[in-house]
Amino acid sequence: MSDQPAAQAAATPLTSPRPILAVTCGEPAGIGPEVAIKAAWQLRAEINSVLIGDAAFLAMVAAEIDPQIRLVALSQHALRNSGLPNFPHGQIAVIDCPLDAHVQPGQLDARNGRAVLRTLDIAISGAQQGIFDGMVTAPLQKSTINDAGVPFTGHTEYLAEKSATAQVVMMLATDRTTPPLRVALATTHLALKDVAAALTFDSLSRTIDILHADLQKKFGLAQPRILVTGLNPHAGEGGYLGREEIDIITPALQAAKARGIAVSGPYPADTLFQQKYLEGADCVLAMYHDQGLPVLKYASFGHGINITLGLPFIRTSVDHGTALDLAAAGLGRADHGSMLAALNVAAQMVRLSQLRKE
Structure with missing residues (x-):
């Protein structure tokens, strides 16, 4: 990042x-x-x-x-x-x-x-x-x-x-990794069985807008770059492992780009958290709590922070x-x-x- x-x-x-x-x-x-x-x-x-x-x-x-x-x-x-x-x-x-x-x-x-x-x-x-x-x-x-x-x-x-x-975004961050790492969540404290139903075009679009705005306002980043994970293994693998990437996530990212937001994805979550992908990025947006946070907490537990965006x-x-x-x-x-x-x-x-x- x-x-x-x-x-x-x-x-x-x-x-x-x-x-x-x-x-x-x-x-x-x-x-x-x-x-x-x-x-x-x-x-x-x-x-x-x-x-x-x-x-x-x-x-x-x-x-x-x-x-x-x-x-x-x-x-x-x-x-x-x-x-x-x-x-x-x-x-x-x-x-x-x-x-x-x-x-x-x-x-x-x-x-x-x-x-x-x-x-x-x-x-x-x-x-x-x-x-x-x-x-x-x-x-x-x-x-x-x-x-x-x-x-x-x-x-x-x-x-x-x-x-x-109406909507807030949970983000955890640490500067104890190289590069430093921020991970925001599209959903927060939900049972895993409820995550897919909670992901909609509108909710994901609002999350991206809140994340972009607060990275600018509260972190002083003029044009934050946001990387977005898929929901399913291998980001759905072209629909064979789920259609949320095709039907919800990709359309939300395309709409965000049209609004001038530097967002890209969806990327497979199991390979995204590598330095070669994170270099130059400002935040990763993960789809659910235990998709993105184990990576951050493994790297920095006890020295990271939780930030509520949108308040x-x-x-x-x-x-x-x-x-x-x-x-x-x-x-x-x-x-x-x-x-x-x-x-x-x-x-x-x-x-x-x-x-x-x-």
């Missing part, structure tokens, strides 16, 4: 005030609180990270990680009425979102599922109001939220619903799950590299957006 780092927006100078990023701490029994606190503290001079979670619990976690970490609790009421105070670099703000049950590391508790969702609601609302420049999310446990009685498919779908966004605000996330077994083993074991990358990329997107407005 192109030389510009895949997990980063175009580099911008640190001349503007620190970007203000809401950081939801995710499943409290997992590693989310630890990686969020460690990354926010490490980047405190460059980024004003505002943690959202149970203030008392996060203070306890922070004290065990490093007694030098300074967290300052704010109530949701104060945020709504007074806005966000300007904290110095030596403090991290926490918007208090109390949990409903005691946390036992590594042990899921459905009683806390709704509290986790409330942290997302606070971040979304603040981003929409302009209190936050963007949001970064630590991993949550989908099963806990569903067990709490709330149907929940994932961050991506929830953010789209709450922001009234009216910036959102990045880690590329890993809650790691309950690691959390159960005690603090100090979780690698916060992916959270560092997610914060840095969100901040770079904010700075790029600010430059575009000047």
Whole structure:
């Protein structure tokens, strides 16, 4: 792919005030609180990270990680009425979102599922109001939220619903490969048996348009080049292994080209992820979750990021799950590299957006 780092927006100078990023701490029994606190503290001079979670619990976690970490609790009421105070670099703000049950590391508790969702609601609302420049999310446990009685498919779908966004695109990225790699998805969290029915000319066309627009706007790529996989083995092999390439994907690509988008394919997914094909490209669009993401996660797990495109605000996330077994083993074991990358990329997107407005 192109030389510009895949997990980063175009580099911008640190001349503007620190970007203000809401950081939801995710499943409290997992590693989310630890990686969020460690990354926010490490980047405190460059980024004003505002943690959202149970203030008392996060203070306890922070004290065990490093007694030098300074967290300052704010109530949701104060945020709504007074806005966000300007904290110095030596403090991290926490918007208090109390949990409903005691946390036992590594042990899921459905009683806390709704509290986790409330942290997302606070971040979304603040981003929409302009209190936050963007949001970064630590991993949550989908099963806990569903067990709490709330149907929940994932961050991506929830953010789209709450922001009234008709369609979003999930993209993972890393700059730890040569060349760097971005992989976007035409469908997200679907059972494999439902993927083919979900692929339509209209939905794929909208995905390509969103991907093209946000690669320009959020990554500063003037004319992004997008490579597209087929759905079936060997990209359908001329229709013998499926007709989705002939009936849906190819017509959508031809229409996108007519709109001036540099898109090509469909290519067999099992051979596309080679340097000779990716060199000079900016993104791969895969048809479903486990078609494109295993390649990226194998190459960079724990240091890649998840980006939701198409939203009216910036959102990045880690590329890993809650790691309950690691959390159960005690603090100090979780690698916060992916959270560092997610914060840095969100901040770079904010700075790029600010430059575009000047």
